[in-house]
Amino acid sequence: ELSEESTMRSLRLFLRDVLTRLAQDRRFKVFLKPVDLEEVEDYADVIENPMDISTMMNRIDQHKYQNVASFLSDINLICSNALEYNPDFYKSLRHRACLLKDMAHAIVEEDLDPNFERKCNEVIDAQ
Numbered sequence: 155e156l157s158e159e160s161t162m163r164s165l166r167l168f169l170r171d172v173l174t175r176l177a178q179d180r181r182f183k184v185f186l187k188p189v190d191l192e193e194v195e196d197y198a199d200v201i202e203n204p205m206d207i208s209t210m211m212n213r214i215d216q217h218k219y220q221n222v223a224s225f226l227s228d229i230n231l232i233c234s235n236a237l238e239y240n241p242d243f244y245k246s247l248r249h250r251a252c253l254l255k256d257m258a259h260a261i262v263e264e265d266l267d268p269n270f271e272r273k274c275n276e277v278i279d280a281q
């Protein structure tokens with residue numbers, strides 16, 4: 155019987171592994187750090203909730219994710235921000251954003267035990 159603390163610890167290990175695997179893919183280099191607001195001056199005017207892989211790694215360490223669904227919604231945010239800010243002509247960035255999202259969901263799909271996500275949600279409900 156996994157205690158709540160060990161369930162959350164296992165969740166953090168799982169999420170760090172998913173994020174590390176994505177961060178090692180050179181195609182996702184532009185998503186590793188926050189968009190540089192000095193370089194992309196109007197970014198904050200367009201994108202309300204910036205997100206990137208390094209910020210997500212910090213959030214794992216800050217125990218901000220209590221289930222995999224909340225982790226995936228931040229991955230989805232990286233993707234939706236890139237699609238929203240970058241017009242059609244920036245095809246390669248838009249494509250890589252979609253690839254990041256699909257790869258994250260595929261890794262979770264193949265590696266996450268559904269009972270484990272249920273256990274995480276039971277921990278949340280018990281709070």
Ligand SMILES: Cc1noc(C)c1-c1cc(NS(=O)(=O)c2ccccc2)cc(C(=O)O)c1
Nearest residue numbers: 184185188189190191193194236239240247
């Ligand atoms: C992600 C993202 N979402 O909107 C945009 C636009 C990007 C994005 C962000 C970055 N990284 S950065 O903000 O630190 C940077 C911008 C300009 C010069 C040097 C660095 C690079 C690129 C790129 O295509 O190279 C694109």
